[in-house]
Amino acid sequence: MSLRGNVLDMPELPDIVAYLDALEERVGDQVLQRVRVASPFLLRSVSPPLREAEGRKVRGLRRVGKRVVFALEGDLFLVVHLMIAGRFKWREAGAKIPGRLGLAAFDFESGTLMLTEASKKKRASLHLVAGEEGLAALDPGGIEIFDIDLETFRETLVRGNHTLKRALTDPRLFSGIGNAYSDEILHRARLSPFKLGAKLDDDEVARLWEAVRQVLSEWMERLRAEAAGGFPEKVTAFRPEMAVHGKYGEPCPVCEAPVQRIVYAQNEANYCAPCQTGGKLLADRALSRLLKKDWPRSLEELEEHKAQRREP
Numbered sequence: 395m396s397l398r399g400n401v402l403d404m405p406e407l408p409d410i411v412a413y414l415d416a417l418e419e420r421v422g423d424q425v426l427q428r429v430r431v432a433s434p435f436l437l438r439s440v441s442p443p444l445r446e447a448e449g450r451k452v453r454g455l456r457r458v459g460k461r462v463v464f465a466l467e468g469d470l471f472l473v474v475h476l477m478i479a480g481r482f483k484w485r486e487a488g489a490k491i492p493g494r495l496g497l498a499a500f501d502f503e504s505g506t507l508m509l510t511e512a513s514k515k516k517r518a519s520l521h522l523v524a525g526e527e528g529l530a531a532l533d534p535g536g537i538e539i540f541d542i543d544l545e546t547f548r549e550t551l552v553r554g555n556h557t558l559k560r561a562l563t564d565p566r567l568f569s570g571i572g573n574a575y576s577d578e579i580l581h582r583a584r585l586s587p588f589k590l591g592a593k594l595d596d597d598e599v600a601r602l603w604e605a606v607r608q609v610l611s612e613w614m615e616r617l618r619a620e621a622a623g624g625f626p627e628k629v630t631a632f633r634p635e636m637a638v639h640g641k642y643g644e645p646c647p648v649c650e651a652p653v654q655r656i657v658y659a660q661n662e663a664n665y666c667a668p669c670q671t672g673g674k675l676l677a678d679r680a681l682s683r684l685l686k687k688d689w690p691r692s693l694e695e696l697e698e699h700k701a702q703r704r705e706p
């Protein structure tokens with residue numbers, strides 16, 4: 395779990411890719427023998443019944459937005475959304491589910507994939523769905539950065555005319571980007587989180603486009619190298635190599651000015667004023683109006699907009 399003050403972040407594209415690599419190696423082509431569910435809030439689908447997943451071989455691993463998908467034989471998909479505090483652990487086969495944090499265990503011959511959630515609020519979810527249509531229904535619809543061209547990127551940014559922070563983190567617009575990497579991307583692009591997508595000039599769009607792909611690729615490589623064949627056990631949105639995210643008050647690696655923050659509705663955004671806002675500190679009344687209107691109010695809210703919630 396990532397925690398700075400009261401602010402939490404969820405695993406994003408590079409973290410999910412690291413999980414997928416590790417899972418592919420361990421359970422790709424293996425039979426899912428059994429699913430043990432410990433938390434009554436985890437399973438959010440009723441049909442097909444979860445038992446249907448058992449005894450089926452994993453045909454492949456996929457990512458849908460920030461969700462991890464196990465494609466099972468027989469056209470079934472097991473979909474896990476870790477939300478903020480959900481994590482995977484790889485344990486010996488048949489390992490006991492840890493009491494307080496354990497949500498579920500997925501048993502394979504080679505080992506047991508444990509799903510835990512280090513939070514009182516149980517937000518992580520599990521769906522079993524049939525067919526590609528069933529899977530598509532869980533897709534918030536954001537486009538994949540590495541599948542599109544500059545023009546599509548521009549059109550998506552302009553659509554809705556959101557602030558850049560909101561646009562990048564909205565899973566209905568872009569897939570897999572959340573609070574942490576959006577901070578890093580905007581810093582790399584030298585753009586204010588509050589700039590409106592439709593107001594960017596050609597040069598700024600191109601810079602942002604470069605930055606999105608650079609930052610995500612660099613982090614995917616870094617996390618892959620870090621895992622080095624092991625299972626990613628330390629998944630966090632706060633890493634020492636980050637330029638601004640989680641670095642409030644620390645020197646910007648480009649200009650050495652102290653990193654600034656905006657705290658709003660349980661989200662914290664970090665930016666460097668000289669690098670991104672022409673030195674302006676974003677903290678006046680106009681900002682509060684903008685925050686109310688076009689800021690990711692709660693990343694959880696955005697992530698959950700399609701999930702059928704079952705509240706305790």
Ligand SMILES: [Zn+2]
Pocket residue numbers: 646647648649650651666667668669670
């Ligand atoms: Zn700077």
